Amino acid sequence: MDVTWLLIVAAGVVTYLTRVTPLVAPFSPSHPVARRYLGDLPVAIIAALAGAGVLAPEQRLVLGPELLAAALVVAAGLRTRNLLLAVLVGVAVVAVARSLTG
Amino acid sequence: MRPAEPLPSGRAAALLAIREGWPVLVTPVLVGLPFGVLAREAGLDLPQTVGMSLLVFAGAAQFAAIGMLRDGVPAALIVLTVLLINLRHLLMAVALRPHFVGRGVPARLALGYLLTDEAFAMGAGWARRGGRSVAYYLAFAVALWAAWNAATLAGALAGAAAPDPRTFGLDFAITATFIAIVVLSVRERRDVYIALAAAIAAGLMRGSGLAVVAVVLAGALAPLVPGVLRRWT
Numbered sequence: 001m002d003v004t005w006l007l008i009v010a011a012g013v014v015t016y017l018t019r020v021t022p023l024v025a026p027f028s029p030s031h032p033v034a035r036r037y038l039g040d041l042p043v044a045i046i047a048a049l050a051g052a053g054v055l056a057p058e059q060r061l062v063l064g065p066e067l068l069a070a071a072l073v074v075a076a077g078l079r080t081r082n083l084l085l086a087v088l089v090g091v092a093v094v095a096v097a098r099s100l101t102g
Numbered sequence: 103m104r105p106a107e108p109l110p111s112g113r114a115a116a117l118l119a120i121r122e123g124w125p126v127l128v129t130p131v132l133v134g135l136p137f138g139v140l141a142r143e144a145g146l147d148l149p150q151t152v153g154m155s156l157l158v159f160a161g162a163a164q165f166a167a168i169g170m171l172r173d174g175v176p177a178a179l180i181v182l183t184v185l186l187i188n189l190r191h192l193l194m195a196v197a198l199r200p201h202f203v204g205r206g207v208p209a210r211l212a213l214g215y216l217l218t219d220e221a222f223a224m225g226a227g228w229a230r231r232g233g234r235s236v237a238y239y240l241a242f243a244v245a246l247w248a249a250w251n252a253a254t255l256a257g258a259l260a261g262a263a264a265p266d267p268r269t270f271g272l273d274f275a276i277t278a279t280f281i282a283i284v285v286l287s288v289r290e291r292r293d294v295y296i297a298l299a300a301a302i303a304a305g306l307m308r309g310s311g312l313a314v315v316a317v318v319l320a321g322a323l324a325p326l327v328p329g330v331l332r333r334w335t
Contacts, residue, residue: 004150007177011167012157014185020214022195024207040296040325041197042226045190047284047297048304048320049219052313053277055305059313066274073278077285084125086285090278095271 065097109233116241123224123242126283130220130250132275133161138257140165144172148258155254159247160218161276163187166314186314193321194222198239201229205236216243218250223283230287292328300324 054070055061069090077086110118134155141151146168158164163184170180194217202210213236225239284297304320307313 003177004146004171005153007167007171007180008150008154008157010177010181011154011163011184012159014181015158015160015163015188015191016215018185018188018191019195019217020211022192022199023202023210023214037325038197038200039230040292040328041193041321042223042230043284043287043293044296044300044324045193045197045317045321046219046223046280046287047300048190048317048324050277050280050284051301051303051305051320052308052316053274053280054301056309056313056316057274057277059308061306061309066277069271069274069278070281073281074285077282081286083279083282083286084128086282087125087129087275087278090281091271091275093271094274098271 065094065101068097069093109228109231109235111235112237115233115235115238119224119228119238119242120245123245126220126224126242126279127245127249129275129279130161130246131253133273134250134253135257135260136273137161137164137168138254138259139261141168141254142258142261144168146171151258152251152255155251158184159215159250160184160188160191161250183314186318189315189318190219190321191217193318194219194226198222198225198229201225201234201239202236209236213240213243216240216247218243218246220279221246223280223287227283227287230289295328295331296324299327 050070054066057064057066072093073086073090076089077083080086109115137155138151141154141164142148146154154164154167158167166187167180167184170183195214198217202213205213221239221243224242228238284301288294288297300320300323303324304316307316307319312319
């Protein structure tokens with residue numbers, strides 16, 4: 001097995017462990033504060049994924065077309081409640097901005 | 103909001119997941135294609151490219167891995183980076199655990215393999231609405247798995263013939279999807295505070311050299327923000 005395959009398998013194993021460990025480990029939060037925290041996690045994680053892509057799309061902080069696009073995705077989502085439409089608005093804004101700025 | 107209507111289970115829940123979630127399935131195709139192309143350009147052969155999508159099945163980590171591979175970074179450091187990027191799955195699995203816990207361990211091992219940001223967002227949203235059937239998460243997660251792996255294969259076969267996704271803003275599709283899911287899942291004011299805190303913190307960290315831990319740190323800390331705000335005001 002060459003080093004690339006070794007890398008792929010190792011990356012697969014560590015990733016799988018992050019996915020299943022909390023599902024099979026004996027653990028069950030009962031305290032209301034813990035339950036509230038777990039209930040708030042989904043929005044926090046998805047928003048973190050979004051913010052990373054908006055503010056630092058190339059891993060450097062930029063106030064670029066992504067920020068404008070994000071604002072319009074929020075506006076379109078609030079107005080239409082339509083996920084696909086909101087996404088398409090964002091993609092279109094970024095595409096137009098990039099074609100204008102080169 | 104349809105409070106009186108009972109949420110379906112079994113096959114009906116699975117069909118509902120696809121009917122509601124199909125726009126999200128567009129994104130893995132749009133992102134999987136360029137992944138296949140870029141992996142080949144980074145030096146992976148066809149089986150390695152397809153194998154990585156099957157074994158790792160995590161878009162952000164896979165892009166990071168092939169980028170580092172292309173830059174000649176040692177394999178151990180690449181695996182460590184993949185682990186750090188995917189630590190957020192720990193949080194997601196913790197949050198989904200109550201939804202899966204009625205299932206046996208073999209079923210949970212399979213449900214966990216299919217866990218992605220998108221499947222988590224769909225499944226957690228379903229559970230928040232009061233859905234109990236795991237079929238909703240499972241159907242969506244399997245569809246996403248198929249889309250990602252088929253797109254990887256197509257991109258790897260097309261090679262340089264595939265267009266650069268940046269030209270059409272398609273690289274922004276996944277970020278836009280996350281934004282829209284957050285917008286559609288906000289229920290009360292505290293959700294807005296948490297989402298803004300998480301987004302800004304993750305963006306600042308990713309932009310200042312902390313990219314690999316940005317999402318896991320911001321995601322873990324942001325739920326504490328409403329409590330802190332309440333204490334100060």
